[in-house]
Amino acid sequence: MSKRTKWDTKGDLDESKNLPIYQHKATLQQAVKDNSFLVVTGETGSGKTTQLPQYLHQAGFWSNGKIGITQPRRVAAITVAQRVSQEMHCSLGREVGYQVRFDDCTTQDTVVKYMTDGCLLREILADPVLSQYSVVILDEAHERSLNTDILLGLLKQTLSSPDKASKGRCVPLKVVVMSATLETDKLSVFLGGCPVFTIPGRTFPVTSKFSCAIGPKDTESSVYVKEVVKVALDVHTSEMAGDILVFLTGQSEIEKACDMLYEKAESIDYRYDVQDHKVEGLLILPLYGSMPTDQQKQIFQPPPPGIRKCVVATNIAATSLTINGIKYIVDSGFVKQLNHNSRVGMDILEVVPISKSEALQRAGRAGRTSAGKCFRIYSPAFWEKCMPEYTVPEIQRTSLTAVILTLKCLGVHDVIRFPYLDRPEERFILEALKQLYQCDAIDRRGKVTRLGELMVEFPLPPGLTRALLQAASLGCEDLLLPVAAMLSVENIFIRPGHPEKQKEADKKHRQLGVQAGSCNDFTMLLSVFEKCKASDAPSAWCKDNYIHWRALKSAFSVETQLREILLRLQKKRDFPMEKFDGNKSELFRRCLCTGYFTNVARRSVGKVFCTMDGHGSMVHIHPSSTLFDQEAQLDWVIFHDLLVTSRIYIRTVCPIRYDWVKDLLPKLHEVDVYELSSVAREEVTDEEVAKWVTKEAAKRQTEGSAEDV
Ligand code: ADP
Ligand code: MG
Numbered sequence: 142m143s144k145r146t147k148w149d150t151k152g153d154l155d156e157s158k159n160l161p162i163y164q165h166k167a168t169l170q171q172a173v174k175d176n177s178f179l180v181v182t183g184e185t186g187s188g189k190t191t192q193l194p195q196y197l198h199q200a201g202f203w204s205n206g207k208i209g210i211t212q213p214r215r216v217a218a219i220t221v222a223q224r225v226s227q228e229m230h231c232s233l234g235r236e237v238g239y240q241v242r243f244d245d246c247t248t249q250d251t252v253v254k255y256m257t258d259g260c261l262l263r264e265i266l267a268d269p270v271l272s273q274y275s276v277v278i279l280d281e282a283h284e285r286s287l288n289t290d291i292l293l294g295l296l297k298q299t300l301s302s303p304d305k306a307s308k309g310r311c312v313p314l315k316v317v318v319m320s321a322t323l324e325t326d327k328l329s330v331f332l333g334g335c336p337v338f339t340i341p342g343r344t345f346p347v348t349s350k351f352s353c354a355i356g357p358k359d360t361e362s363s364v365y366v367k368e369v370v371k372v373a374l375d376v377h378t379s380e381m382a383g384d385i386l387v388f389l390t391g392q393s394e395i396e397k398a399c400d401m402l403y404e405k406a407e408s409i410d411y412r413y414d415v416q417d418h419k420v421e422g423l424l425i426l427p428l429y430g431s432m433p434t435d436q437q438k439q440i441f442q443p444p445p446p447g448i449r450k451c452v453v454a455t456n457i458a459a460t461s462l463t464i465n466g467i468k469y470i471v472d473s474g475f476v477k478q479l480n481h482n483s484r485v486g487m488d489i490l491e492v493v494p495i496s497k498s499e500a501l502q503r504a505g506r507a508g509r510t511s512a513g514k515c516f517r518i519y520s521p522a523f524w525e526k527c528m529p530e531y532t533v534p535e536i537q538r539t540s541l542t543a544v545i546l547t548l549k550c551l552g553v554h555d556v557i558r559f560p561y562l563d564r565p566e567e568r569f570i571l572e573a574l575k576q577l578y579q580c581d582a583i584d585r586r587g588k589v590t591r592l593g594e595l596m597v598e599f600p601l602p603p604g605l606t607r608a609l610l611q612a613a614s615l616g617c618e619d620l621l622l623p624v625a626a627m628l629s630v631e632n633i634f635i636r637p638g639h640p641e642k643q644k645e646a647d648k649k650h651r652q653l654g655v656q657a658g659s660c661n662d663f664t665m666l667l668s669v670f671e672k673c674k675a676s677d678a679p680s681a682w683c684k685d686n687y688i689h690w691r692a693l694k695s696a697f698s699v700e701t702q703l704r705e706i707l708l709r710l711q712k713k714r715d716f717p718m719e720k721f722d723g724n725k726s727e728l729f730r731r732c733l734c735t736g737y738f739t740n741v742a743r744r745s746v747g748k749v750f751c752t753m754d755g756h757g758s759m760v761h762i763h764p765s766s767t768l769f770d771q772e773a774q775l776d777w778v779i780f781h782d783l784l785v786t787s788r789i790y791i792r793t794v795c796p797i798r799y800d801w802v803k804d805l806l807p808k809l810h811e812v813d814v815y816e817l818s819s820v821a822r823e824e825v826t827d828e829e830v831a832k833w834v835t836k837e838a839a840k841r842q843t844e845g846s847a848e849d850v
Pocket of ligand 2: 186190191281
C-alpha cells in the first residue's frame with residue numbers, strides 16, 4: 142500500500158461526546174464565568190484544545206467578544222481550527238478561523254480564533270486590553286514557549302491592575318491557561334492563586350523498553366534514523382495490530398525515514414513475515430510543521446481495515462496533536478530545539494537529547510485507549526548521562542531581543558523586574574538590550590527610539606528589520622522586501638537525495654547565481670524571487686530550476702504583507718528619509734550592513750573566517766553558498782545565520798567592504814549595558830517604587846510557596 146494513497150473516511154464528529162472533558166462541560170462553563178483566571182489541566186487528548194472553546198461558544202461568551210486560543214506551534218493552530226470548524230459545521234475562516242504569522246484565515250464573522258502565541262502578542266501591542274476578546278485561552282502552557290511565558294506575565298500585570306484592565310472594555314477579560322499535568326500549581330500561584338480545574342484522565346499502562354543501539358556517543362542523525370526504521374519494522378512484523386508513532390526531529394530526517402520504511406515494507410511477505418495475520422499492510426505518513434495541510438488531514442483518519450498506520454513525526458505529536466489509535470511508540474530520544482549557543486553568541490536550531498519528562502510524555506501517547514508499548518532506541522546509559530530531568534523553558538535558553546522590544550513598546554521599561562514565570566538570566570536580558578541598542582531600536586538610556594517603534598511592527602528578526610527600514614529610508618525597499626520574504630519561508634532550494642540529480646540541481650543553482658550578476662547569496666534570493674515572479678509558468682520554472690514552488694508562493698504572499706506594513710508606516714509623517722550617492726549594488730549591500738553588522742566576519746587564513754562580534758569564532762562558508770570555493774577572493778563578509786555541526790558554517794553570505802561597517806563596529810564593543818538596563822529604575826516615581834516594593838514582597842511569598850508544592 143502506497144504511503145501516498147488517499148482515501149475518504151468521514152471522521153465521526155460525535156466522538157467528541159466520548160472525550161473525558163465532555164462530562165465537565167457545565168462545570169467548566171461556570172468556572173470560566175466565575176473567575177478572571179482559571180487553570181485547566183488534563184491528559185493530552187482529553188479534549189481541552191478542541192472542546193473547551195466550543196463549550197465557551199455555546200455558553201454565549203462570543204456575544205461579548207471573540208474567544209481566542211493560542212498555540213505555540215503554527216501547524217497546531219491551523220490543524221485544530223480545521224477540525225473545530227468541521228465539528229461546528231462551518232467553513233474555516235467564518236465562525237472558526239486561525240491566524241499565524243503571514244497567514245490570516247479569519248473574517249468579520251470569526252468568533253472562535255485559534256492563533257499562535259506570537260500573533261496574540263502582536264495584537265496586544267495594538268490593543269493592550271484585548272478589547273475584541275471575551276476570553277483568551279493560553280493553550281499548551283506546559284511547553285513554556287517564550288511568547289506564552291511573556292503573555293502570562295503581561296496578562297497577569299494587566300488583570301491585576303483593575304483600572305488598566307477595564308479601560309476600553311465593556312466586560313472584564315477572562316483568561317484560561319491550559320496545560321498538560323505539569324506545573325499547574327506553580328501556574329496557579331503565579332496567577333494569584335486562581336482555581337485549577339483538573340479533567341480526570343483515563344490512561345492505560347505503557348511498558349517502555351530501552352535498547353542498546355544508541356549510547357551517549359551516538360548523536361549522528363544517520364545512525365538513529367536507521368535505528369528507528371529498524372525498530373518500527375520490527376514492531377510492524379512482530380506486534381499485534383495497532384498504529385505506530387515514531388518520533389524524529391525534523392523534515393529531512395522524517396522524509397528519509399519514510400522513504401527507507403517504504404522501501405523495506407515493500408518486501409514484506411504478509412503470509413510468513415508478520416505475526417498478526419490481521420495486519421495486511423503498512424501505511425507510512427510523515428508529520429512535520431511545514432508540510433501541506435491537506436496531507437496533514439490524513440494523519441487523523443483511521444486507516445483502512447487491515448492496514449497498520451505508521452506516523453513519523455516531530456515533537457508536534459507529543460502534546461499539540463493527538464492521533465487516535467496509537468499503540469506503539471518508537472522514540473529516537475532527540476528533538477530539534479532553538480538554543481542560545483554561547484560558543485558563537487547566537488541562537489541556533491540544534492538537535493539535542495530530549496528530557497526525561499519529555500520521554501515520559503512521548504511514551505504516554507501509546508496508552509490513550511488501551512495498554513501500549515514504547516520502544517526507546519537509546520540505552521539506559523543515554524537516559525542517565527545525556528537526558529536532563531526537565532526541558533528548560535525557552536525563555537531561559539533563547540534570544541530575548543524581539544520580546545524585550547515588544548515589552549518596551551508596551552511600556553514595560555524595567556524588563557529585568559517584569560513578572561516572569563521563570564526568570565531568564567540577567568545576562569540574557571542585558572544581551573538583548575545590547576542588540577536592540579546596536580540596531581538603534583533603543584537609545585543609550587534604554588528608551589525605545591522612533592526606529593524601534595517602527596521595527597516592532599515587523600514580524601521579522603530585528604537585524605533584518607533594521608536592514609529593511611534602512612532600505613526603505615533610502616527608497617530602495619524593492620530590493621530588500623523580497624529578500625526579507627525569502628528569508629522568512631522554508632528553504633527554497635531543492636537538493637535531491639540521488640547523487641546524479643543532486644549534481645544537476647547544484648548546476649542549475651549555480652547558473653541562477655551567475656545569471657543574478659553579482660555574486661552573493663542575498664542577490665541570489667532576490668533574483669530567484671524576481672525571475673519566478675516574471676515567469677509565465679512559475680511552477681514549471683521552479684521545477685526546472687530545483688526550487689520549491691510552494692515556498693516561493695509563500696514568499697510572494699509574505700512580500701505583499703511586509704510591503705503593506707511598510708506602506709502603512711511610510712504614510713506617517715516622521716518616517717525617516719536619507720540620501721545615497723552610489724551604485725545600486727553598493728546601496729543594497731550597505732543596507733544589509735546596517736542590519737547585519739553584528740554578523741560580520743573577516744577572512745583569516747585559507748578558507749577560515751573569524752567573526753568580529755567579540756566571540757571571535759572560526760567559521761566556514763557553507764557549501765550551499767554561491768561564494769563557496771571563492772573564499773580566496775574575499776576579505777570581509779556579513780551573513781544571515783550559522784549552522785553548527787563539527788564545524789561552524791555561515792549561511793546566506795555577502796561580501797562587503799570594511800569601510801561600510803567601520804563606523805558601526807565600535808557599537809559592538811562600546812555599550813554600557815548597565816546604563817541600558819538601569820534607565821527605567823531612575824525614572825520611576827516614588828509612588829511606583831512603593832508599589833514595586835509591595836508587589837515584590839508578595840511575589841517573594843508566592844515564590845516561596847511555589848517551591849513548597
Ligand atoms: P487535548 O487538547 O486535551 O490534548 P484535543 O482537543 O487536542 O485534546 O484532542 C481531542 C480529540 O480530538 C483527540 O481524540 C484527537 O484525536 C481529536 N482530534 C484533534 N484534532 C483532530 C483532527 N484534526 N482530526 C481528527 N481528530 C482530531
Ligand atoms: Mg491540546
